[in-house]
Amino acid sequence: MDIEQKQAEHIDCFVKQASNQKGPALASVITEATSHPSLFAFSEILSVPTVLELQGTEHSVYLELLRLFAHGTWSEYKSVADRLPHLLPDQVLKLKQLTVLTLAETNKVLPYEGLMQELDVSNVRELEDFLINECMYVGIVRGKLDQLRRCFEVQFAAGRDLRPGQLGNMIETLSNWLVTSDNLLVSIQEKIKWADTMSELDKKHGKEVEEKVEEVKKSLKADIDFRGHEEIYSEGGMMDYEEDRGRPKRRRHPMG
Numbered sequence: 001m002d003i004e005q006k007q008a009e010h011i012d013c014f015v016k017q018a019s020n021q022k023g024p025a026l027a028s029v030i031t032e033a034t035s036h037p038s039l040f041a042f043s044e045i046l047s048v049p050t051v052l053e054l055q056g057t058e059h060s061v062y063l064e065l066l067r068l069f070a071h072g073t074w075s076e077y078k079s080v081a082d083r084l085p086h087l088l089p090d091q092v093l094k095l096k097q098l099t100v101l102t103l104a105e106t107n108k109v110l111p112y113e114g115l116m117q118e119l120d121v122s123n124v125r126e127l128e129d130f131l132i133n134e135c136m137y138v139g140i141v142r143g144k145l146d147q148l149r150r151c152f153e154v155q156f157a158a159g160r161d162l163r164p165g166q167l168g169n170m171i172e173t174l175s176n177w178l179v180t181s182d183n184l185l186v187s188i189q190e191k192i193k194w195a196d197t198m199s200e201l202d203k204k205h206g207k208e209v210e211e212k213v214e215e216v217k218k219s220l221k222a223d224i225d226f227r228g229h230e231e232i233y234s235e236g237g238m239m240d241y242e243e244d245r246g247r248p249k250r251r252r253h254p255m256g
Contacts (some may be wrong), residue, residue, distance in 0.1 A: 110152045
């Protein structure tokens with residue numbers, strides 16, 4: 001089962017739980033969701049009416065915490081940690097994993113120094129273990145650890161929830177990509193058409209060459225046959241003449 005299908009199942013489960021809870025009971029649902037090892041998307045839970053109703057209440061810090069897990073990073077949490085609930089170890093791990101995804105959104109080469117600073121990791125060995133065991137093995141990123149250049153080359157990264165206002169930029173990016181793809185498709189079709197035309201011309205030329213070769217072969221064969229018959233005819237005539245001269249003539253017997 002791939003990560004997207006797992007996510008969909010977990011999201012559906014937590015959405016149902018959140019829809020059936022109110023007030024303080026939602027705190028445990030949010031804590032469980034942000035601690036779950038296979039859940040990395042939270043926008044659907046954020047859109048549940050009962051969750052949104054936490055705004056302005058004494059439990060609004062859990063709504064803010066959920067928003068942080070949907071869009072924020074570990075360094076952002078540290079800057080507001082004094083007014084948010086204390087994180088459990090699983091939540092700390094989750095937020096650091098999400099931080100890697102955020103960094104991979106805009107950069108395909110992540111220097112070790114920047115990663116260690118963002119993740120509060122003290123050495124390269126610890127960082128590489130984290131990237132391998134908690135990111136690549138989990139399936140949220142794929143890439144290559146370049147120890148010589150001291151960087152992580154990102155080949156794939158799972159997407160995070162869109163930040164407020166980010167949808168417009170994504171639509172614009174996708175629209176530009178669509179236009180570029182259409183132009184590329186037209187260019188490819190033109191090249192295919194040109195290649196087909198050249199192929200037909202090559203076939204036609206090849207056929208003409210074959211026909212000319214056949215004509216030459218027939219001409220040579222006819223010439224050889226004609227010369228052969230001429231020589232045979234000439235030699236045969238001499239032989240008949242010589243044989244006729246050397247053949248004794250028959251005497252006629254007088255009649256009567």
